[in-house]
Amino acid sequence: MARELTRDITPLAAGTRLPSHRALVTRFGASASTVSRALALLAQRGLVVSRPGAGTFRAAQEPAASSGDTTWQEAALALNPGLADGNPGARRLHSPGLSNTLATPSPGVIDLNSGYAHHSLLPMTALRAALTRAARSPHAWERPPVGGLADLRMWLAEDIGAGLGREDVLVVGGGQAALSTAMRAVAQPGDPVILEAPTYPGTLAAARAAGLRTVSLPLDAHGMRPDYLDDALGRTGARLVVLQPLYQNPTGVSLTEGRARELLAVARSHDAFVLEDDYARHMTHDDGIPPVKPLILLESDGTVIHIRSLTKVTSPNLRIGALAARGPVLERLRTAHMIDTMVVPAPLQHTALEVLTSSAWKRSVARLQTALAQRRRLAVRTVVETLGADVLPDHPRGGYHLWLHLPRGADESEFVSAALARGTALAPGTYFHADQPDVPRVRLSYAAAPTTADLVTGIHRLEGLV
Structure with missing residues (x-):
């Protein structure tokens, strides 16, 4: 092409x-x-x-710069045993799913693909004010501690829940960085890692880039099954399990507390860590059931490594997140983070702290939650009217997306391409699987469209494609 x-x-x-x-x-x-x-x-x-x-x-023509022949690199990269396909610990730096998540839609295309809320739903005024205040701080350009600003770590510890202190928290550059850092700190290239199937493309990308061997387990209505996990850990010897406990991306499934405790008990019995990606903690809806507690609050033996990110509810540019853990693993995480990035820039940390401690913070979260609930109800109603009830047998009352079930035998790639040709961007289900899925699925995000009218129009453009 x-x-x-x-x-x-x-x-x-x-x-x-x-x-x-x-x-x-x-x-x-x-x-x-x-x-x-x-x-x-x-x-x-x-x-x-x-x-x-x-x-x-x-683009404007620029004077051609002299360059040598770089074709030798293809052979050099192919010959490198660390990149060869047959190497069980090969690092694979290829993620079309993550690229699709970050794709910018063309003019006229309604974005029902992105995992980030439209900026009109986010606290733009508070962010601008916080950035101004942070820039004026005499400490904004001083080198911060490797683990992050003490006050920011304290806020994050309190946000995650009782029982954690700032000494248990490491500030990192967002949720994706936390996934990557944790996988490389805990597992070695070639090691197995247990993932949900389907799962977030960024999780797959981080595992592949770390050279891990993905082992995917199917989900039921309450998430990963403990018996499947017990079998997989015993069979593979894996020491790392990755879970999204709340409004799992893309299925929307949430763990119950009972199921969560069973999974933690299974992981503990195999001496395995649970990497908890709690990305949607602040994206609950006003008509949803009370969410399960963070898994790290359900145990005290250091089984859970918790990820908390601020980007979903502030801005994709505020790349601030946290890794929380107990025991020696925290020092491993800290060292891996230091090797990668040294520190999270102090101006960014000060900006986050200004936002989080402002009077506008709780109001902005409540406003976002209300808007997402309204959009979800509208999206569900419009999808059922446009594509039929079979396409959406269930949906989560939280998060920002819907998981559409196409008829068996349908070609999800053709569906997504036809939708884009009509002016609606969606995410194909294939991107959420380590292997080729058996059934066609499509993820629809109702958070990224500029207005609710755009959301409805984007869904109406799908009429007749099923």
Whole structure:
């Protein structure tokens, strides 16, 4: 695709607008993420420039810089045993699912794909004020402690729950960084890791980049089954299990406290850690059932490594998160974090602390929760009216997404491509699986659309595709 587009683009004048994502999806019969990857290649080569909200344009010609022949790198990378496919500990730096999550939709495309809420739902005013105050602080440009600012760690410890202190918390650069750091700190390349199936693409990406061997376990209505986990840990010798206890991405399933305690008991009996990705703790809905407590509060022997992130409820640019743990593993986490990033920038930490301790914080979270509940109810009603009740047999009363069930035998890639051609961006279910799934699924996010009217229009564009 990139080669063909290069031939088309090269003769164009600088500033010429390229066809939209929708048009390219239709032309090539490809998925939205494949089109995005092709355009990214062209951008790397200096042929095009993307302007969010406006489109993709022919880049201005620049004097050619002399460069040597880099084709040798393909052979060098292929010969490296650490990257070879047959190596059980090979690190795989390839994640179309994560790339799709971060893709910027073309003008005219309604985003029902992104995992981040539209900025109109987030505390933009409070963030701007916090950033201004933080920049004026005499301490903003001093080197912070490796583990993070003491006051920020204390706030995060109290937010996670009673029984934790700031000495149990490490400030990291967001939830994705926490996943990556924890996997590399706890497991070695080639080790097995137990994952939910389906699961968040960022979890898959972090596991593959760490060279871990993924072992996926199916979920029921209450999450991962303890008997399946017991069998998998005994069979594989895995020492790490990754769980999303609340509004699991993408299924929306939440653990009950009883199920959570069973899973923790199984993990403890096998001397395995549970990496708890508690991404949706502040995305409960006003009509939902009381959520299960954070798993780290249900045990005291250090089984759980807890992840808490602020990006979902503040801004994707406020890359602040926390790893909380008890025992010697915390020092391993701290060292891995230090090797990767040294420290989380102090201005960012001070900005987060200003936001979290402001009078606007609780109001902004409550406002987001109310808006998400309203959008969920509207999305559920519109999906059922447009695609039928069979597509949505159940849905979570929390989080930001719905997990659509396409008819057996349907081609989810064709569905997503056809939706994009009509102007609606969705996430194909394949991206949430380590292996090819048996049934077609699609994730629909109701948080990213600019307005509720856009949300309804985006769903209506799917009419007739099922």
